Amino acid sequence: MAQREPEIRRELFGRVGDTDVHRYVLAWPGGLTVRVLDLGGVVQSVEAPDRSGVPANVVLGFGSLDEYVKNNQPGGNRVFFGALVGRYANRIAGGRFSLDGVSYELPLNNGANTLHGGPDGFDTRVWSAAEVRSADAVGVRLSLTSPAGDSGFPGAVSVSVTYLLDGQNRLRVVYRATSDAPTVLSLTNHSYWNLAGEGSGDVYRQTLMLNARRFCAVDDALIPVGDPVSVEGGPFDFQVPTAIGERIDGEDPQLRIAGGYDHNWVLEPGPVAARACDPGSGRVLTVSTTEPGMQFYSGNFLTSDLVGTGGRAYGRGAGFALEAQRFPDSPNRPDFPSAVLRPGEVYEQETVFQLSTED
Template identity: 55%
Template sequence: MRERPTLPLFTAPALRRRWPLVAVVSVGVLAGGAAVPAAAGDDSGGGSGSDASTTVEPFGTAPDGTPVERWTLANGDMTIRVLTYGGVIQTLEVPDQHGEVDNVVLGFADVAGYASDADPYFGSLIGRYGNRIAGGQFELDGTTYQLPLNDGPNTLHGGPVGFDDQVWTATPVGDEDVAALRLELVSPAGDQGFPGTLSTAVTYTLDDERRLSVHYEATTDAPTVVNLTQHTYWNLSGEGTGTINDHHLRIDASAYTPVDETLIPTGEIAPVEGTPFDFRESTAIGERIRESDQQLLYGQGYDHNWVLDRDDDGARPGSDAEDPLEEAAELHDPESGRTLTIWTTEPGLQFYSGNFLDGTIVGTSGRTYRQGDGLALETQHFPDSPNQPGFPSTELRPGEVYDSTTVFELGD
């Protein structure tokens, strides 16, 4: 197991208490656009800092005419491009074991792709509630809330107009050592049926150790439920190169949450031992994906939440843990030699094996995406938690702060 990373986080001290949740990724992408002076920030980042830069350029408009920006964060041999539309990580480039640089995430070449009904949440920030809520309904403090349905009988990823379809406000907050971008969004009370006005900030921080930190913060003026995540699709061989079935995956989880035919958890926390869901040892994704297991049939592959083996309580609201960042998973591509290691403060990890990519989507490289051409590893609280009293709570109340981090580190 690798040493737990220590990352500079550009956040106000008042927002570093409850809900500790963080995400980090290592990247490399071609920089472009006009240079933007970095805001003053934490100077504790590693490395010489001589290569850290943040630039911005116009990138079309949202469907309502709002201008969209594309920000490029670069540091050493890593670069990512981030859109203010949906907070999307559009490209993420990093060298392989031979020094060849590739984009290793799936996406679209323009805003229209991300705004279309065909978008499977490529690279997006997900909110207010990542994953599914059964029947689009939950009860909180004696009041029942009905959300719009957008996934059969359920609500998925916050509803039909979630955070992935909003234009976020971006502010550069890096320094000479790290490239960092803070994205902010205010979701008014009643947005997609959720109670409370939710103020959300997400900071992407790129250091020179091939790590990208995604740090989530949120506050509310009324009781509500929150489950934020990042929905990047990975292919460590390179975007558009084909299947990820030969990638090897390890998930540090002894249990998972089985689902019904609509992919809603049954409430059971089941052991992975003896099932196709046992990734405690690194295993090729395609090795068991075609087994006649009912859970695989429901999802047409993997589309489930793993219950991570954590030393703490899973960073529930009110947790006193100061730094509960723990290793959750490792993805390795034998062909390129790239390895993606994920640390998180979250109690769960949704592994989705790209089952519903069907060859109708054209990606950033001009190639089409077919089933299994990318996978998502979404750190999160569990699906349907508002209706599952046995799951870690996703309730957030006035005076509390949702504070979450996940780390994706790319090595070769």
């Protein structure tokens, strides 16, 4: 029997106004199958085998285009399932920042703050898409031009994000951007993972390791305050694998503020930034990144009116997000790693999600 080849397939997923939205199916024989939308760069599904070889979709998402469009409406409980977010991932306090002595005002969409680029962020756009095929990967390259003043941000920015699937069950996300004027930029993918399978219940028994000795404490608006603090011995210590739900409802004030985990961890150098495991299925997710921070969000605000690709309702803790990023509110925090992009510079980062199994 002839060996099957890796596959790229483009499908019409629907229309937004007069614009076609397509879904790209990336499939590696015996490995992962990944579905990506050109709307928002959404990773709609990732099918991965368990320890017995039985595949299941391990990311949260919606089954129809209408549901994605509905979730993007301003004023709603936007959950960013699988989306590429920008121009600035996470929160900017007060929706304002200064750069080179010039102040910029951004639209607010998270109380008094700007979250994930505002109400018309990159997750709401239909990106240009091109198939990518090499000797060791198949993928799709998404491109977008964000004009100067887009959502209040300075500079015309050209962005490309490439999803690459290979035979090692790795989904690589490669980001590149340039700007014609000084600006700030932080991009990430906002997939929610449930290694037991999408819609199977909460993730609280799944374990997580974060290669971080410090995290950013936050105020009531989830904006970092003060210097990063030690995780040692407390509920934010994931230096060794720990069940996500083991301490999530404790009395720590930081847990109370966020309703669980929704904080930035300061990553230590090393090949692995995070590792999660589902004991039941044996599935393991390993994340590596070039970024300095990792936002771990435990799905605290997911609600049962969200119905996923499998037709099952979600709810609190139905998935967890691991968002590789520059730190929240970095444009207002010169002590944080810089998020400034200047003309002649290239914004480059890569984050890799690898699926495997253990006994």
